[in-house]
Amino acid sequence: MQMKKIILNLFVAVCSLVFISSCTSVIQVTVPNGSTLVVVDAFISNKPEAQKVRLTTTADYFSNAATPPLLGATVTLNDLTKNITYTFTPDGNGNYIYTPLLNDSMAVITHKYQLNISWNGNAYTAFSTLNRTTKVDTILFRSTALDAANNYPNDTTTPRRFFPLVIAKDAVGADDYYWLKVYKNGVFYNGPNQLKSFQDGGYQGTDGFLINPNFSFFQLTSDQNPIYRYDICTVEILSIDKNTNDFLGQLQTQLTNSQNGLFAVTPENVKTNIQQTAGTQKAIGWFNMGASSSKSQIAL
Numbered sequence: 001m002q003m004k005k006i007i008l009n010l011f012v013a014v015c016s017l018v019f020i021s022s023c024t025s026v027i028q029v030t031v032p033n034g035s036t037l038v039v040v041d042a043f044i045s046n047k048p049e050a051q052k053v054r055l056t057t058t059a060d061y062f063s064n065a066a067t068p069p070l071l072g073a074t075v076t077l078n079d080l081t082k083n084i085t086y087t088f089t090p091d092g093n094g095n096y097i098y099t100p101l102l103n104d105s106m107a108v109i110t111h112k113y114q115l116n117i118s119w120n121g122n123a124y125t126a127f128s129t130l131n132r133t134t135k136v137d138t139i140l141f142r143s144t145a146l147d148a149a150n151n152y153p154n155d156t157t158t159p160r161r162f163f164p165l166v167i168a169k170d171a172v173g174a175d176d177y178y179w180l181k182v183y184k185n186g187v188f189y190n191g192p193n194q195l196k197s198f199q200d201g202g203y204q205g206t207d208g209f210l211i212n213p214n215f216s217f218f219q220l221t222s223d224q225n226p227i228y229r230y231d232i233c234t235v236e237i238l239s240i241d242k243n244t245n246d247f248l249g250q251l252q253t254q255l256t257n258s259q260n261g262l263f264a265v266t267p268e269n270v271k272t273n274i275q276q277t278a279g280t281q282k283a284i285g286w287f288n289m290g291a292s293s294s295k296s297q298i299a300l
Contacts, residue, residue: 038070038124040274040285042115044077045238045292046107046130053088053096055117058284069094073119081111107289115287122279126287133178133239133290138167139297141233161226162299164233166216170200172208177245179290180211182220183234184227192255193219197240197248227299236294244288247271 041054055070075088075096086106088096100106109132117124141162144154170176180196182189202212220235227233240248251270274283 036281038117038119038122038274038281038283038285039067040115040117040124040126040272040283040287042126042285042287043238043290044107044113044288045290046109047292048100048104050097050099051088051106053115053117055094055096055119070119073117076116077106078114078116079106079108079111080114081108107291109291111289113289117283118278120279120281122281122283123277124274124283125277126274128244128273128287128289129241130289130291131176131239131241132171133237133293134168134171134176135293136166136168136235136237136295139233139235139295140165140167141227141297141299159228161228162231162233163217164220164227164235164297164299165213166211166220166235168211168216168237170206170208170211175204175207175242176200177240177242178211179238179240179244179248180215180220181236181238183236184221184225185232186234189221189225191222192252194222195248195252195255196220197245199242199245229299231299232296233299234294234296236292238290238292240288240290243273244286247273247286 037058039056039058041056044051044053053075055073055075056067057070059065059067071090071092071094073090073096075090077086077088077098078084079086086098088098090096098106107130109130112129113127115126115128141164143160143162164182166180170178177199178197180198182194196215198212198215200206201209202215206212221227247270250268253265254267254270257265257267270284272284273287274285276283
């Protein structure tokens with residue numbers, strides 16, 4: 001009787017292995033190549049430094065190569081308020097650069113702007129108003145991280161990590177939208193989880209409030225590239241508008257969608273404010289004129 005039970009168990013085990021192995025066949029998915037699109041990355045600020053419009057084209061879904069730069073385009077920026085046109089110069093790698101002269105007033109708060117791009121018989125345009133920003137008042141550091149219970153456990157890492165906390169207050173009297181950007185030794189934390197855009201102090205109804213800790217502390221830096229002692233942390237608050245805030249929120253949702261498991265949303269095309277005015281090759285991307293406020297602090 002015992003021998004029969006052993007044989008039966010072995011038979012069930014073998015059948016299970018056969019069944020499992022039959023479910024692990026590799027399925028080859030063929031993704032057809034879509035139409036090539038022009039991609040516009042045009043976040044221009046009033047910082048006294050070279051301003052850049054980045055133009056590329058889309059690539060195949062499974063391509064591991066960098067997206068191809070768009071060469072041979074003409075890029076201009078019109079200040080519609082002053083009726084002045086600024087011409088951007090190509091660098092041969094898909095970047096189109098304008099370097100403001102001393103006391104150049106290219107980017108002025110409240111002025112309205114029009115971006116114009118022409119390339120290979122195609123033409124594109126976009127519009128943006130340069131809104132006010134707010135001041136970065138203080139950067140503080142905690143050398144311990146929050147745990148699941150919102151406590152600050154002892155940080156036993158060597159060397160110890162530093163986590164920045166930004167103190168800033170929303171400008172009073174209107175609906176303002178901001179993009180909070182953090183840099184380590186001049187290098188931008190550009191991971192999806194570090195994308196922090198918000199209204200007023202963090203959400204509707206917080207006009208004039210201090211910026212909410214959800215945007216001024218949590219996940220400003222990366223666990224893979226933390227701030228250590230003597231690193232320079234720079235925080236920038238760039239003004240955006242409501243549409244740009246919505247765009248950045250949708251972009252973050254799509255970039256982090258794979259992390260959400262059962263709560264993932266249906267993938268969708270990210271919105272664009274780039275309008276096609278001539279030609280047949282469509283464009284995606286975003287244009288924003290922003291006022292910048294920044295502060296740097298050494299982690300000690």
